[in-house]
Amino acid sequence: MTTTTEPRVPEASPSAPLISVRDLSVAYDVARTGKRLIAIEGVDLDVHEGEFVTVLGPSGCGKTTFMNVVAGLVKPSTGTVLVDGSPVTGPGPDRAVVFQDYALLPWRTVFDNVKFGLEMQKELRGDGWRDRVQEAIELVGLAGFESSYPRELSGGMQQRVGLARAFVAEPRILLMDEPLGAVDALTREVMRDEIDKLIQKTGKTVLFITHSIEEAILLGDRIVVFKSHPGAIKEVIETGLERPRSERSVQHDPRFLELRDHLWDALQGEATAAAVSK
Amino acid sequence: MSVTSATGTMRIVRPRRVVRRDEAKWTWLLIGVVAAILLVWEAAVSWLHLVPEAFLPPPTAVAASFAQLMVDPAFWQAFAYSLTNVVIGLVLAIVVGVVVGLAVGWSAALRFTVAPFLWLLYSTPKVALAPLFILALGLGSASKIALVFLLAVFPIILNTMEGAVTVGGSLVNAGRVYGVNGLALGWKVIFPATLPYSLSGIQRGAALAFTGEVLGEFLGGTGGLGHMLEFAAYQFEMAEAIALVIVMVIIANLTLLLISTLRRRLAPWYDDRKIAGAS
Numbered sequence: 001m002t003t004t005t006e007p008r009v010p011e012a013s014p015s016a017p018l019i020s021v022r023d024l025s026v027a028y029d030v031a032r033t034g035k036r037l038i039a040i041e042g043v044d045l046d047v048h049e050g051e052f053v054t055v056l057g058p059s060g061c062g063k064t065t066f067m068n069v070v071a072g073l074v075k076p077s078t079g080t081v082l083v084d085g086s087p088v089t090g091p092g093p094d095r096a097v098v099f100q101d102y103a104l105l106p107w108r109t110v111f112d113n114v115k116f117g118l119e120m121q122k123e124l125r126g127d128g129w130r131d132r133v134q135e136a137i138e139l140v141g142l143a144g145f146e147s148s149y150p151r152e153l154s155g156g157m158q159q160r161v162g163l164a165r166a167f168v169a170e171p172r173i174l175l176m177d178e179p180l181g182a183v184d185a186l187t188r189e190v191m192r193d194e195i196d197k198l199i200q201k202t203g204k205t206v207l208f209i210t211h212s213i214e215e216a217i218l219l220g221d222r223i224v225v226f227k228s229h230p231g232a233i234k235e236v237i238e239t240g241l242e243r244p245r246s247e248r249s250v251q252h253d254p255r256f257l258e259l260r261d262h263l264w265d266a267l268q269g270e271a272t273a274a275a276v277s278k
Numbered sequence: 279m280s281v282t283s284a285t286g287t288m289r290i291v292r293p294r295r296v297v298r299r300d301e302a303k304w305t306w307l308l309i310g311v312v313a314a315i316l317l318v319w320e321a322a323v324s325w326l327h328l329v330p331e332a333f334l335p336p337p338t339a340v341a342a343s344f345a346q347l348m349v350d351p352a353f354w355q356a357f358a359y360s361l362t363n364v365v366i367g368l369v370l371a372i373v374v375g376v377v378v379g380l381a382v383g384w385s386a387a388l389r390f391t392v393a394p395f396l397w398l399l400y401s402t403p404k405v406a407l408a409p410l411f412i413l414a415l416g417l418g419s420a421s422k423i424a425l426v427f428l429l430a431v432f433p434i435i436l437n438t439m440e441g442a443v444t445v446g447g448s449l450v451n452a453g454r455v456y457g458v459n460g461l462a463l464g465w466k467v468i469f470p471a472t473l474p475y476s477l478s479g480i481q482r483g484a485a486l487a488f489t490g491e492v493l494g495e496f497l498g499g500t501g502g503l504g505h506m507l508e509f510a511a512y513q514f515e516m517a518e519a520i521a522l523v524i525v526m527v528i529i530a531n532l533t534l535l536l537i538s539t540l541r542r543r544l545a546p547w548y549d550d551r552k553i554a555g556a557s
């Protein structure tokens with residue numbers, strides 16, 4: 001029966017998409033060789049308000065590049081990216097990013113790094129922001145480490161600081177680049193469920209890059225599969241699984257198993273193709 | 279490095295400790311070598327008379343001279359004169375060096391137009407310009423301060439610039455995502471991130487600053503430790519001359535120590551070894 005469950009956002013949504021990407025290509029100038037490297041080409045994607053979209057794909061296929069364009073950090077070579085109807089010209093308070101390489105400020109404590117998410121917001125004038133920062137730190141399970149410096153934390157803990165920094169900014173759109181990549185398996189499961197709960201509660205729109213097929217299925221309303229050479233969208237799949245989902249509840253769900261096998265084949269084909277073309 | 283103890287728990291053995299103990303060993307060796315050299319020197323001059331004392335006074339005579347200097351008001355006056363010039367020149371070099379370095383490192387346009395000239399000037403033997411400075415600015419403090427500034431400013435600019443270029447990328451992106459732009463980006467992200475690079479440049483600059491001061495006083499000065507040294511040499515007061523050189527070595531090393539301590543305090547996240555050529 002889960003196979004026929006309506007996705008949370010119907011395909012033919014009457015409202016305009018919150019994120020709208022059309023014919024997007026990004027090419028990098030590689031100074032060393034003087035050539036242009038096409039990172040992604042011809043990407044089309046609509047993401048509606050409140051949708052959780054997970055992104056899967058082999059390493060180097062342009063997932064981070066794609067997310068950086070939506071974040072306003074990388075300019076498209078061709079094509080357009082609209083957020084809430086207007087073209088993206090740079091970063092904005094409606095979008096927060098969890099960076100793949102954490103990008104924490106090494107001279108700031110955990111507390112002050114999380115506070116960086118609010119740095120330029122007016123709330124900082126009052127005193128309420130302290131509670132917000134503290135809440136975000138607790139949410140990612142780093143209570144007690146407020147005054148530690150990034151260099152004193154493990155990779156997974158640093159990654160969670162990056163998550164808290166994005167959460168505290170309370171953006172409309174969360175862009176997460178492998179936010180659990182460095183976290184251990186157990187914490188990863190806990191964090192995944194926390195993220196899921198938080199997103200369902202707050203109704204945020206999410207782009208979530210991951211290398212884990214299970215994570216992509218468990219979290220996503222839709223899964224975008226990228227291919228490489230050049231980077232492009234291979235397919236977009238509606239998960240159509242009932243929420244709340246947990247690893248245990250979906251384990252024997254035929255839809256879950258079907259999706260998992262399908263994604264496995266798709267990604268393995270990509271990985272082999274990538275390896276051969278190298 | 280980690281060691282599994284009998285109970286099976288992981289015990290962290292700090293590699294740092296090991297390095298420290300190693301360093302202590304080298305320190306003792308160094309002290310031993312210096313003592314041996316002093317002993318041979320004393321023996322060669324005072325006991326075996328291999329070298330006339332007028333050319334090379336024995337360590338005991340140098341030590342006596344040093345003690346005399348320490349109670350000589352003229353010495354302290356010269357000391358204050360030199361140090362004031364060095365400090366003024368160095369502070370100017372730090373301010374200008376950090377600001378110019380950040381600007382050139384940050385702006386691609388400046389980097390491609392100004393940076394080549396900076397490298398050119400850096401590699402020019404500025405010592406050769408010293409007589410021109412004396413001619414243009416006179417025998418007083420101004421010419422010394424200018425020399426100190428000129429010698430110290432380039433390593434500071436170039437190191438800061440290198441830092442600003444290296445930092446770039448990911449932290450700047452984080453800043454931009456959270457709305458930190460323009461001057462705030464410079465102040466909150468780029469400046470602290472380049473600080474360890476600047477400090478390493480300041481350390482090199484400080485060493486050169488002292489050279490600049492002494493050189494200026496040699497070439498034409500009315501006071502200062504370099505002037506005093508030159509005077510002692512003319513008078514053939516070799517013990518005093520050597521004692522003055524030792525004073526200069528001490529001052530230079532104290533400055534370097536001060537700056538490296540400062541760097542460790544201000545930028546503890548930065549591993550010294552990551553900065554090429556820093557020390």
Ligand SMILES: Nc1ncnc2c1ncn2[C@@H]1O[C@H](COP(=O)(O)OP(=O)(O)OP(=O)(O)O)[C@@H](O)[C@H]1O
Pocket residue numbers: 028029030037038039057058059060061062063064065066100231
């Ligand atoms: N700043 C850049 N300059 C030049 N080339 C770049 C740059 N950033 C990315 N690339 C290239 O673009 C391609 C896509 O990179 P991207 O980081 O988007 O991949 P990814 O899918 O996020 O990979 P991963 O899963 O390993 O994080 C790669 O071939 C990479 O070498």
Ligand SMILES: [Mg+2]
Pocket residue numbers: 063064065100177
């Ligand atoms: Mg990536």
